Amino acid sequence: MHRGVNAFFLFQLALSSTLFLSQSAMAENWPSWRGPTQNGISNETGIPTEFAGENNKNVAWKVALPGPAGATPVVWGDRIFLTSPIEKFETNDEGEKVPSQEPQELVLICFNTQGKELWRRTVGVGNAVARGDEGNSASPSPITDGKYVWSFMGTGDLACYDFDGREIWKMNLQDRYGKFDIQFGMSSTPVVDGDYLYQALMHGSMSSGETGYSKIICLDKRTGKEVYAVNRESDATHENTHSYASPILYQDDDQKYLIVHGGDYTTAHKLEDGSEIWRVGGMNPEENYNRYLRFVASPSFGDGVVVCPTAKNGPVVCVDANSKGNVTNDPKFELWRADKTTDVPSPLVYDGLAYICRQDGNVFCVEARSGDEVYPLQKTHRQRHRASPVYVDGHIYLTARDGRITVIKAGRDFEIVAENELGEDMSSSPIVSNGVMYLRSFGHLWAIKAGANGGK
Numbered sequence: 001m002h003r004g005v006n007a008f009f010l011f012q013l014a015l016s017s018t019l020f021l022s023q024s025a026m027a028e029n030w031p032s033w034r035g036p037t038q039n040g041i042s043n044e045t046g047i048p049t050e051f052a053g054e055n056n057k058n059v060a061w062k063v064a065l066p067g068p069a070g071a072t073p074v075v076w077g078d079r080i081f082l083t084s085p086i087e088k089f090e091t092n093d094e095g096e097k098v099p100s101q102e103p104q105e106l107v108l109i110c111f112n113t114q115g116k117e118l119w120r121r122t123v124g125v126g127n128a129v130a131r132g133d134e135g136n137s138a139s140p141s142p143i144t145d146g147k148y149v150w151s152f153m154g155t156g157d158l159a160c161y162d163f164d165g166r167e168i169w170k171m172n173l174q175d176r177y178g179k180f181d182i183q184f185g186m187s188s189t190p191v192v193d194g195d196y197l198y199q200a201l202m203h204g205s206m207s208s209g210e211t212g213y214s215k216i217i218c219l220d221k222r223t224g225k226e227v228y229a230v231n232r233e234s235d236a237t238h239e240n241t242h243s244y245a246s247p248i249l250y251q252d253d254d255q256k257y258l259i260v261h262g263g264d265y266t267t268a269h270k271l272e273d274g275s276e277i278w279r280v281g282g283m284n285p286e287e288n289y290n291r292y293l294r295f296v297a298s299p300s301f302g303d304g305v306v307v308c309p310t311a312k313n314g315p316v317v318c319v320d321a322n323s324k325g326n327v328t329n330d331p332k333f334e335l336w337r338a339d340k341t342t343d344v345p346s347p348l349v350y351d352g353l354a355y356i357c358r359q360d361g362n363v364f365c366v367e368a369r370s371g372d373e374v375y376p377l378q379k380t381h382r383q384r385h386r387a388s389p390v391y392v393d394g395h396i397y398l399t400a401r402d403g404r405i406t407v408i409k410a411g412r413d414f415e416i417v418a419e420n421e422l423g424e425d426m427s428s429s430p431i432v433s434n435g436v437m438y439l440r441s442f443g444h445l446w447a448i449k450a451g452a453n454g455g456k
Contacts, residue, residue, distance in 0.1 A: 030433040033072035033141035033189055034388065038249050039300050040348050042392045042432040049395055049407045049418040051448045060436065060452035061115040066107070067128055068442035069138040070386060070427035075438065076146045079163055080111040082440055083138045083151055085128035104128045106138050108151040110165060113436065115447060119165035124157030133425070139187035148221065150197060154185040160224065169224040173201065177215060177229065181205060182242045189246040191258065193271065197221040200232065202262040204241030212241025214263050216274045230274035234263030238291035240284060245298040250306065250321060259306060262295045266308040268323070278323035280334060283310045297342045302349030303368045305335060309342040316341045316356060318371060336371025340364065346388040348396060350410060357398050361385050363408070378414045380406045386427035392437070397430050403441055405430070422446070
């Protein structure tokens with residue numbers, strides 16, 4: 001009898017441990033703007049496809065933010081980090097209340113996962129409006145490794161804090177590497193990996209035919225000290241020297257490298273010294289050179305390929321992740337080109353398919369490796385799309401600038417599953433962590449969870 005009870009107890013304990021481990025395996029942090037593997041893919045399940053609206057369906061909570069920004073929040077454990085301007089207002093000649101054009105505080109804010117603000121720190125001082133209703137100096141997203149959080153602002157201010165808000169170090173990249181010359185502000189988000197922090201700075205004169213400033217830097221993440229700073233070669237001119245894309249860390253079972261995007265090229269670089277592994281060009285042909293084809297969307301990867309978007313009416317180019325050297329028009333490594341691009345949202349690659357959401361909300365899907373059409377352009381919400389798509393549990397979430405989030409079915413058959421209205425402008429990407437989807441609109445940080453009802 002005693003041995004039977006012990007056996008039953010051990011069985012129950014083993015079962016509970018298995019369930020706990022399986023649940024823990026599904027739960028994940030979201031440490032960078034495109035997620036745990038930097039490609040917009042969540043491995044979690046149970047995230048609602050319907051939420052918000054008049055009844056605040058599945059809204060666990062929402063908390064007001066001090067100003068608008070397109071920076072995507074990041075989450076580690078019970079901490080949420082996001083950047084924001086502290087928006088100030090003034091009265092114009094017509095007596096209307098309008099956003100102030102004066103420099104404003106740029107802050108990093110830490111919330112807990114119940115929506116309570118734990119601390120905020122001023123990282124720099126910059127603008128809350130860079131181009132009408134598009135972007136500002138708080139556009140780059142924070143990043144974290146679970147111990148520290150780093151915040152980079154369009155002003156060049158870069159700071160490291162611990163999870164209690166203590167400043168570890170702070171510096172300004174313009175002071176170290178020269179004044180930024182970029183039309184709508186530096187919006188690139190750094191990458192952290194291991195002991196190092198990586199950033200790409202690409203800018204230059206918009207009006208001249210001279211090539212711009214293009215550099216990849218690597219810093220010690222714990223001190224901010226330079227490990228290396230290497231030139232990133234490009235013959236781009238005019239506005240094309242300006243890149244608003246963020247570097248991406250490519251990783252699979254065999255290799256890891258940095259992908260840098262802008263200046264008419266996508267390039268891959270060794271992490272240890274910044275040297276170039278491969279590059280693809282032909283995105284802005286010399287014979288019909290467009291002086292205003294600056295890159296905004298970042299590349300994405302999956303299934304052994306890297307999908308490289310451009311802008312405006314440029315192409316999308318896909319290369320093999322094992323490429324070497326200049327692979328432009330090389331049939332061995334350049335796998336396909338499409339004549340329709342994203343402009344602002346980054347591509348999404350999942351389960352052998354590449355999804356391209358255009359800035360007007362139309363989406364198409366191709367085979368990731370062959371480029372063969374799976375389905376042609378399909379209409380979703382015809383509004384500006386600035387956020388990048390996110391895959392969660394068989395669905396893809398597409399976020400429009402006016403706060404409508406369209407959920408489509410992943411796979412070969414196009415199907416709109418749900419359309420959700422936040423009622424607030426939004427340009428940051430959805431994120432998922434520990435069973436909750438977080439949405440950062442211009443007015444609020446939202447927590448979406450199955451079964452929740454309220455969200456005051």
